[in-house]
Amino acid sequence: MMTRRTLLELAALSAASPAAQAAEPPFVLPKLPYAYDALEPYIDAQTMQIHHDKHHQAYVDNLNKAISGDAALSRLSVEELLQRLDALPAAVRTAVRNQGGGHANHSLFWQTLCTSSKSGKPAGRLTAALDRSFGGQDKFEEKLQASALGVFGSGWAWLSVDSGKNLVLDSAPNQDSPLLSGKRPLLGIDVWEHAYYLKYQNRRADYLKAIVKVINWDFVTARYEDLAK
Numbered sequence: 001m002m003t004r005r006t007l008l009e010l011a012a013l014s015a016a017s018p019a020a021q022a023a024e025p026p027f028v029l030p031k032l033p034y035a036y037d038a039l040e041p042y043i044d045a046q047t048m049q050i051h052h053d054k055h056h057q058a059y060v061d062n063l064n065k066a067i068s069g070d071a072a073l074s075r076l077s078v079e080e081l082l083q084r085l086d087a088l089p090a091a092v093r094t095a096v097r098n099q100g101g102g103h104a105n106h107s108l109f110w111q112t113l114c115t116s117s118k119s120g121k122p123a124g125r126l127t128a129a130l131d132r133s134f135g136g137q138d139k140f141e142e143k144l145q146a147s148a149l150g151v152f153g154s155g156w157a158w159l160s161v162d163s164g165k166n167l168v169l170d171s172a173p174n175q176d177s178p179l180l181s182g183k184r185p186l187l188g189i190d191v192w193e194h195a196y197y198l199k200y201q202n203r204r205a206d207y208l209k210a211i212v213k214v215i216n217w218d219f220v221t222a223r224y225e226d227l228a229k
């Protein structure tokens with residue numbers, strides 16, 4: 001029989017872990033950090049609204065559905081789930097990879113964009129790292145667009161920091177996060193058609209020329225300082 005003390009301890013544990021309470025789903029859609037039309041004319045307001053409110057929300061909802069019954073998994077961040085994907089129960093692995101990847105990728109994506117007048121330039125150590133790895137910002141943006149253009153079907157182009165603190169530019173299918181391969185994502189370009197089809201239809205190259213005008217270089221620079229230290 002449970003002592004009163006054990007019950008109190010259990011209650012305290014439960015209170016300390018809101019994720020374990022059925023009413024509170026472990027993951028929530030982050031607010032867009034600007035208005036839907038902030039990226040006009042490069043990315044249109046309707047695309048932003050549907051992309052954030054519908055597509056990203058669906059990744060969050062589906063991730064919650066997949067893991068909210070598991071108290072231990074519900075306590076982990078989405079980044080922690082992705083970093084230890086191979087150690088997760090087989091039954092949730094695909095959902096974490098796809099829905100968790102979608103949630104993590106889009107949560108970063110919104111933050112790496114901003115209105116074009118505030119886009120700015122890479123600064124500090126990131127400037128030097130882009131010079132070293134790609135020959136400067138312009139060359140980097142050319143390579144980023146080429147990588148994104150080369151994705152067959154749905155996926156992302158990624159600038160990441162690897163375990164040796166080097167910049168890596170590559171691409172990945174679907175919602176596969178760089179976290180799956182031990183890297184930390186710095187900047188990702190979403191080339192799922194839902195990211196551009198309303199305004200650009202099949203013209204992915206035009207979308208890519210536009211999106212580099214609304215990169216939030218202050219945010220990316222600060223994130224690099226954090227990841228590379």
Ligand code: MN
Nearest residue numbers: 055190192195
């Ligand atoms: Mn997307």
